[in-house]
Amino acid sequence: MNDWKTLAPVLLESVGETIYMVAVSLAISGVVGLVIGAALYATRPGNLFANRVVFSVMNVVINVVRPIPFIIFLTAVAPVTRAVAGTTLGTEAAIVPITIMASVVIARVVEQNLVAVDAGTVEAARAVGAKRVSVLFGVVIPEALAPLILGYTFMFIAVVDMSAMAGYIGGGGLGNFAIIYGYQQFNAGATWITVAIIVVIVQSGQLLGNWLAQRVLRR
Amino acid sequence: MPAVIEFDDVTKSFASDRRSAPTVAVDDVTLRVNTGSIVGVIGYSGAGKSTLVRLINGLEHPTSGTVNVLGVDVGRASESELRGLRGRVGMIFQQFNLFNSRTVRANVAYPLKVAGWKKADRDRRVDELLRFVGISDKANQYPRRLSGGQKQRVGIARAIATDPEILLADEATSALDPQTTAEVLDLLREVNRRLGITIVVITHQISIVHELCDEVVVMDGGRVVDSGDTYRVFAHPRADLTRRFVAAVTQGVPSGDVLTSLAAGGGTLLSVEINEFTSEDVSAVFHRHGARHSVVYGGVTDVLGRQIGTLTYRVRVDGAADAAAGSATDAAIDRIVAELAAHTEVHRPEAAVKKEVAS
Ligand SMILES: Nc1ncnc2c1ncn2[C@@H]1O[C@H](COP(=O)(O)OP(=O)(O)OP(=O)(O)O)[C@@H](O)[C@H]1O
Numbered sequence: 010m011n012d013w014k015t016l017a018p019v020l021l022e023s024v025g026e027t028i029y030m031v032a033v034s035l036a037i038s039g040v041v042g043l044v045i046g047a048a049l050y051a052t053r054p055g056n057l058f059a060n061r062v063v064f065s066v067m068n069v070v071i072n073v074v075r076p077i078p079f080i081i082f083l084t085a086v087a088p089v090t091r092a093v094a095g096t097t098l099g100t101e102a103a104i105v106p107i108t109i110m111a112s113v114v115i116a117r118v119v120e121q122n123l124v125a126v127d128a129g130t131v132e133a134a135r136a137v138g139a140k141r142v143s144v145l146f147g148v149v150i151p152e153a154l155a156p157l158i159l160g161y162t163f164m165f166i167a168v169v170d171m172s173a174m175a176g177y178i179g180g181g182g183l184g185n186f187a188i189i190y191g192y193q194q195f196n197a198g199a200t201w202i203t204v205a206i207i208v209v210i211v212q213s214g215q216l217l218g219n220w221l222a223q224r225v226l227r228r
Numbered sequence: 229m230p231a232v233i234e235f236d237d238v239t240k241s242f243a244s245d246r247r248s249a250p251t252v253a254v255d256d257v258t259l260r261v262n263t264g265s266i267v268g269v270i271g272y273s274g275a276g277k278s279t280l281v282r283l284i285n286g287l288e289h290p291t292s293g294t295v296n297v298l299g300v301d302v303g304r305a306s307e308s309e310l311r312g313l314r315g316r317v318g319m320i321f322q323q324f325n326l327f328n329s330r331t332v333r334a335n336v337a338y339p340l341k342v343a344g345w346k347k348a349d350r351d352r353r354v355d356e357l358l359r360f361v362g363i364s365d366k367a368n369q370y371p372r373r374l375s376g377g378q379k380q381r382v383g384i385a386r387a388i389a390t391d392p393e394i395l396l397a398d399e400a401t402s403a404l405d406p407q408t409t410a411e412v413l414d415l416l417r418e419v420n421r422r423l424g425i426t427i428v429v430i431t432h433q434i435s436i437v438h439e440l441c442d443e444v445v446v447m448d449g450g451r452v453v454d455s456g457d458t459y460r461v462f463a464h465p466r467a468d469l470t471r472r473f474v475a476a477v478t479q480g481v482p483s484g485d486v487l488t489s490l491a492a493g494g495g496t497l498l499s500v501e502i503n504e505f506t507s508e509d510v511s512a513v514f515h516r517h518g519a520r521h522s523v524v525y526g527g528v529t530d531v532l533g534r535q536i537g538t539l540t541y542r543v544r545v546d547g548a549a550d551a552a553a554g555s556a557t558d559a560a561i562d563r564i565v566a567e568l569a570a571h572t573e574v575h576r577p578e579a580a581v582k583k584e585v586a587s
């Protein structure tokens with residue numbers, strides 16, 4: 010059994026790894042998901058850049074990828090992971106599948122929030138002579154800002170969850186820590202402290218997101 | 229007067245699903261809108277009013293025919309030509325359609341930004357516009373905090389920001405109470421008179437056309453069934469729909485239970501259409517024939533300062549209280565009807581059929 014003197018630095022390092030994984034994959038998938046989501050919204054029949062083919066292709070790809078259980082997805086995209094990160098083990102490697110899955114889910118979240126934007130607002134911007142791209146990024150997305158912030162908050166939590174699962178297959182971070190020290194070495198203390206830290210991370214993210222969304226909504 | 233908007237045989241249909249036939253929203257419409265006028269487009273829900281107006285700024289493209297606005301062939305214009313045209317055609321909406329994520333000031337500045345104005349010029353212009361519509365004090369508020377009337381003022385300021393030549397108003401007052409509606413109509417009149425902007429107003433409220441519009445286009449099932457000078461259209465309707473619109477405000481000729489109870493009151497009922505031939509003129513005719521008369525039903529309304537409507541009179545010719553004197557009375561009534569009919573339309577509702585004497 011390890012005592013806390015030796016465990017503490019490992020735990021600290023794991024926390025750092027988790028934050029790193031979550032930050033990097035959320036940053037990349039946040040942007041990629043926003044672009045795909047905006048494209049999905051815009052190419053929908055009747056919308057700004059209506060294009061049935063492009064819309065259907067993206068729609069089908071997302072519908073195929075999204076329901077795959079993440080633990081299976083991790084191994085399924087291993088070849089991609091190896092091609093990008095050079096390995097399938099460790100923190101860097103975990104970022105690849107997390108980013109792909111998160112992009113897909115964020116795309117859907119973004120699309121749903123943009124679809125909810127009042128069509129009249131879009132029409133008003135078009136009636137003024139604005140370019141379609143600037144209607145999309147200058148009007149539609151700002152109009153959906155509050156729900157988008159809440160959507161990203163939700164995704165932050167989902168990504169923390171994914172990062173823990175990635176730990177299962179050697180991805181590093183808190184998930185890895187909980188498995189090695191908590192589960193395999195029957196150290197309930199290690200498990201619980203991991204749980205507590207994750208709760209704190211998730212809660213902080215949730216509070217920040219709610220606060221930001223409230224600020225936007227209040228106007 | 230030169231036309232700023234010209235429709236020639238314009239049809240717009242929407243393909244619904246593959247099975248059913250396409251919806252024809254605008255059906256073979258030809259019309260002209262003159263520079264500086266206020267034109268009302270009136271019709272029931274689904275008549276194609278919004279589609280007609282959206283064809284003007286290219287939000288819809290004609291399926292066939294040509295739409296020419298300010299010299300631009302809207303159906304054939306490129307996307308960038310259309311954007312240029314939209315800078316010269318403002319639009320306001322029933323639901324205001326303001327940008328909730330922007331302040332009042334930023335809403336009004338948006339079209340200027342799109343048109344590439346410099347910041348300092350934009351600020352100056354926005355101040356001027358907010359003063360014109362009377363909401364300078366709300367400049368830094370967000371639209372959610374405004375009342376409906378204030379929102380529409382912002383909508384109007386935004387729509388006229390780039391000093392367009394045409395303003396399109398799609399049911400711009402339908403979400404407002406009567407007092408606020410009157411204020412917004414005053415503002416639109418000012419936009420027309422002071423800024424010389426041609427206005428196309430969509431509405432299903434005939435009173436708005438009466439108060440505001442020089443000309444009117446009556447639509448039914450995608451077709452223009454009547455159009456022209458507002459007073460002419462309503463005083464001398466050419467379509468049943470126009471007649472129904474007029475009757476909705478002035479009650480028209482009595483029928484059914486109303487007629488039955490009116491008929492029970494005795495005398496002879498005469499329904500007279502009031503137009504250039506006013507209610508004073510009608511009374512004068514009755515006096516000349518020594519007929520006692522009183523208005524028992526109907527109404528008149530004011531169209532740009534002139535009367536239109538239908539009034540139903542109970543007419544008694546002396547001695548007519550006695551049923552035996554029936555034929556003498558009939559002759560007197562016939563003379564009255566003949567004289568009135570020389571000037572306007574007269575109906576004898578009790579006869580159940582319209583008795584119109586050709587003039
Ligand atoms: N984008 C569209 N796709 C399919 N059908 C449409 C579309 N826009 C309008 N229509 C149809 O065209 C017809 C005319 O619609 P429009 O909105 O022009 O009527 P309207 O006179 O403005 O009615 P309302 O008073 O209810 O606003 C309706 O039958 C409507 O369903």
Ligand SMILES: [Mg+2]
Nearest residue numbers: 277278279398
């Ligand atoms: Mg409409």
